[in-house]
Amino acid sequence: MKTILIVDDEKDIRDSLEGVFTDEGYSVLVAEDSEAALVTLKKGLPDLILLDIWMPGMDGIEMLKLIKEDYPAIAVIMVSGHATIDTAVKATKLGAYDFIEKPLSLDNTVLSVANALERSRLIQENTALRESVERDFTLIGHSKAMQDLKEDIRRVGPTDSWVLITGENGTGKEFVARNTHLSSLRVDRPFIEVNCAAIPEELIESELFGHEKGAFTGALKAKKGKFDQADKGTIFLDEIGDMSLKTQAKILRILQEQSFERVGGNELIMVDVRVIAATNKDLIEEMKEGRFREDLYYRLNVIPFHVPPLRERKDDIPLFVDFYIKDFARRTAKEAPGIDEA
Template sequence: MKTILVVDDERSIRESLQGILQDEGFKPLLAESGEQALALLRQEEPDLVLLDIWMPGIDGLEVLRQIAGSHPHLTVIMMSGHGTIETAVKATKLGAFDFIEKPLSLEKVLLSIQNGLKVGALTEENRVLKERLARDFEIIGNSTPITELKKQISIAAPTSGWVLITGENGTGKELVARAIYQHSRRNSKPFVEVNCAAIPEELIESELFGHEKGAFTGATTARKGKFDQANGGTLFLDEIGDMSLKTQAKILRILQEHKFERVGGNRTIEVDVRVIAATNKDLEAEIEAGNFREDLYYRLNVLPFHVPPLRERRADIPQLAEHFLNFFCSKESRESKRLDSEAINALSAYSWPGNVRELKNIIERLVIMVPDAVITCDHLPAAIAGGKRNGRRSATVSNITRETSFRVAREEFEKEFLLQKLEENDWNISRTAEAIEIERSNLHRKIKSFGIELKK
């Protein structure tokens, strides 16, 4: 039963609305003044308010102003027997959902209430979804590097400066971008994401800037690009280091002039966009190699952020593992599971070349494949547990001695890691390359250099 607060100084109107609302299955609350209405709102949580404008004491517009401050999501419908366009406009600017003139029409009142409740429900659903989304993209951890990163985000996010986020694959660069967006003054506007590495070179201009009808074969209608879609909000350019020099030049122009033309068009479009860029590449080295524009680098690198790899924030591993464990148990409708202390120690000792993404994938696999309520070291992959797998000792345990050089240790670990991933993917090169996020040709070269014999 929805609760509706009726605020009107005329007793006959209050009683008339009370009877109508009860007949329609609503629970009415009555207030004869603005002061009484505000007092009721401190005790009750109505779903909608019918509010008269002209009342002794605090008038309806002032009540509306206070409701907007204390109950910003509450739907308010204004009523007045002396309505003017100016008053209606003022009420709308203060957040009123609708404006009904007296004498009241029963059909119009009920229709406005029904529409207001629908909009209120959608607003609440949107708010809940945004909160859930914010939790899904929460940066987990309290280690010193992550605490410092969160501090930098809180300082930089409310500004309008462009951001460049660097870090290895799987460290959580997108989480940082979304955290900056969530804490910015643009968080009510769009957050538009573009993976520059995933878009073919011949399509990226159309994707970013949009195109006009007939601009190329297949362009049957005009289309807005990502810059258009992000107008007023934030554009996240992920893997910007993989963008061609030609596209980099056009991006630089937009950042400098805040305007562009669609592919096949001659109309100049102005945009107000905050750009957040991210890359796993060393852009300074890319500049030296002639693969990245130096002027674009300095344009983007106003607020630099570096996301540390998981091996540099080992103190966060138990918390991250527990977070992913709870998440996937809920997602897969599994009973709660926990990691025993030995398993947690093994996870914390592992070097995590795939960073947080690899940890997340491992925990998801454990939730799905392990039937027991307690996950032990025996359930972990051999490279993580440090145990035996198909008669081989993990390179992280058996082959590394006090005299081992860093280069040799890295090669031993890399070989062991590739062997395990090949086994996990039934020695399928394509699936293994996708799982560890390297090019298939690169994986072939590494297999050959390590002398790994592929199993059929």
């Protein structure tokens, strides 16, 4: 149950809001001024504060400053009966989610609170996801090759340039792709991974582009494809060297036009995606043998990243050992054993 703290010097407003939000299923706390609110905050933190601006003693703007300094994760909605545009702008700059004028519309207030709490949930979820990804997809290594690769990611990540990652199986190409996405301006947008080698040829078009209801036997409803899901974000085409020439041609069209039709459909769907591709194959050799399209190769290979195998960076081996021992200890809640360097 989410908790709301209502801070207002008018008792009838406190009582009215308390009744409404209690009926909406929230746990409600009330305070008649900023000083009483600070005492309440020391006992436990609410998820959201409805904060009046004009109150005796410390006004709502000063209270907002304190809240955002000490409790930045709490959502705050400002309330006022006679505020100016300057006051509203100031409150927004200080971190208020919304600014509501009295007399209050209870429906609008309930909606604003719900939206603010949903935004807080998404921020917390995204932060937790980013921390998880950063932990689980750490690029390990202090060797020159890895330092150069990390620097390339930091440099290229914030751009929208497409990236082609090469390297043997098990070298961490997915880690490089995810770290590139985390360094980009699309970090809060989807990262959609497609293992091109794992999808049967007869299903890959449906997986990538989606399909309409009735497009084929078993298509009981319309389905978005991976490119659709990745709109405004990043799509990672892993093992792209395993795609058939037919599928390569369709991929090339998407990359050129940023548009496609779903299987069984004729509506042109526009997308905005950053493409990161990876392969364990020598695509130059694949082109010579006629198994990979030259135009697709040059379309993808805007920024090349190569991930060297561990045997070529033996100085990184102790770091891998230490990382995985500590990771195992964290996952199993056991103390990490020491390493005998002998």
